[in-house]
Amino acid sequence: MKTQPATVFQTSMRFGLIGGGAAVLFSLVGMVEVFGQRTIIGGVVSMGQAFVAIAMLLSAYAAARQLSSVSSSAMLTAGGLTGVTVGALLAALVLLGTSINIRDVFVSASPPLFELLSFGQSPVPGMLLLLVAGMTMGLAAAALLFLSPAMRSTAISVLLAVGVVGLLADLLRIIISQWAYVAPLVEWVFSGKGLSVPGALAIAAVVIGLDVLANRRRNKAHNLAALPATALQKRMRTGALMALLLVLPLLLGTYVSEVLDQVGLYVLMGLGLNVVVGFAGLLDLGYVGFFAIGAYVMGMLTSPELGLASLSWWSALPIAVGVTVLAGMLLGVPVLNMRGDYLAIVTLGFGEIIRLLALSDALRPWTGGSQGIQLIAKPVVGTVVLDDQLKLYYLILAGCLLAGFISSRLRDSRLGRAWMAMREDEDVAQAIGINLVATKLLAFSVGAAFGGLSGAIFAAKLGAIYPNSFGLLISINVLALLIIGGMGSIRGVIVGALVLVGLPELLREFAEFRLLVYGALLVMMMLYRPQGLWPEEARKLEAHGDGDNSNGDQTAAIPA
């Protein structure tokens, strides 16, 4: 096919305008500037610049890939042109922002932003630099397409690894300083803020080395006609994972333990909602209600402040979970005949009602009203009071393991299949003999139990709870983490919680833009990966590995 300049131009413009538009948008909402304060490689790249570079790289890569069937020169041209377009849009923003005052409308269009965008130069050379940067990034992105797939994945891994390590530099530095043997490395790998240049190169070298090794192994495995993992291998893998989970907080220190605690509480909630939405297909937007009930019952029963009862955490736990399960059923009954949108709206209301009840003055003697409940008991194991992040981590881990275990057992059982059948087609499920009432109520109950457990631990962790800790945003977070990880996927819940709860905790700057990022992320997931980041495999070979697939006589015709 002959290169058509018009196609090249059009493609470049389209992707350039999308990428540039995104870059301008992120600049104007303040993300670029906020991230500018985070250094990836000291004195070389800041996160803000990386952001702009990513916009250039991604749009140029997409444009070049679209033309990959045309010709290599078309790809390079498109890459460069797309990059320049992104640069040009940002340059236009710099021009606009430095010549007239747009801060009345765009609060974040501040001098530091423009300084950052123009690489610390005055506007005109800065704008030229933007164009040059765009061209370079665009060509580089197009060049990536000429690499072999293996090399391309190595290149991308290197960029990602350097980016992630650089971003988390502050944190990693603290962590690594705790390890006696490698502590001296810290000064060499990191500089002031972010990585040092030799540090970045070292990481690149390590990633390349690992990648080559992995490739070689993969090739070998390929030749041996990749056997599925044996039971022993599986058990060893599980054992290793468990050991890692046990020592993780010890290695990583207090701050990361705190983050892991939060991730764990969300994993627990995610596993619960996964039963309701992921398995049974009942869209519940008020899941925070169960979390709140678990926390409040725990508070009421253990806080001496209210004078209702002062049970120990452990004796209150079954009651807290039991009450939550009851609430799950109570919610379940009125919504038995509702589907889709109606169910979503009613459950949304349920979540709000619980919060408003907790807030109400009428219930103040029991819930403490807007003052909440203080002095909630901490769990005690033997003689150890679980009162810090690290000790609670193990409690939360135990909870997550239990919930994960129950989820996976149920998924592969008669009940799990009934849930999934109901999710797929409620009418047919009923016509096959499934009692919808019992099956739905069980889903709500199991989901509620996990949420209640999470709430009970949450109450103990903070020692005090307030109605405002139980807002709609929690329900949305939990649902979003399911979508990100993969609906119905147990391991996806963990990935989703790490991405949605863990990352923003580690990258505090994100917190401000949380909803924006959520929105963008969810839209992208729907478009490009609707099955989630880590969906359950079709459970081929895994669930029923006993040979239905091996000796099949596929030619059997219908006996006539």
Added chain:
Amino acid sequence: MSKILVAQTVVKRFGGLMAVKDLELEIEDKSIFSVIGPNGAGKTTFFNCVTGFYKPDGGDILFQGQSIAGKSPDQITKLGIARTYQNIRLFANMTALENVLVGQHIHLSAGLVGSILHTKAMRAEEAAAVAEAKRLLQFVALTGKGDFLSKNLPYGDQRRLEIARALATKPKLLLLDEPTAGMNPREAEDMKGFIRRLRDELQITILLIEHHMRVVMGISERIAVLDYGEKIAEGNPAEIQNNPRVIEAYLGRGGAAEDHRTAGSIPATAAS
């Protein structure tokens, strides 16, 4: 001679439309009984009344002498009636094996606690269920396809998987709604033999909605013809083929272009 299913003046209305009008049917135990009629005649609506999807607005339906009109679909399934759907309704994102396992739901007993604890009884039950599911898959010639997501199976396989799922409920009466829809004549012929086997080998009474006349005439002991919700004829295949009202219902109306020289025999594939 016992009647497994008896419909007594069954009525089903949708607003002003009488989809089923005073329908009387008696279906012999272990027979193959076909219901035919032009599109929109009310055949599927009648199936939906029998299986509890709809509650009839009048009349009664007796299954083995017991009234089932107005019972819920799961209760009716437990009594021993299973069905397939005109437009295949499998559990799309579940594997073929899982679809059949779901079909066994009412014959399994594992509850919440047993499933979590994996008790010995529960493991044995589960293993037996899987074995039974594989046996059923083999019966419908889907051996080796148990691990495919049902939505990824070819059309003919999906039709047979739907039958396997229905068989898993161990029905006494099986309702098949256009099982050969969309099949070529050769596949339809295979399906015909297969349906006959269901009755002969498994002793299941078959109530069949079908448009392929070769299939209908080839396997039915009795045939009822519906038109505008009313039964306009009933009899054995030979009687139906020569019934003037039936021919009129199929050919006389609107289809002026139809070739009237064929009057006297219903076209091999009627109205679609």
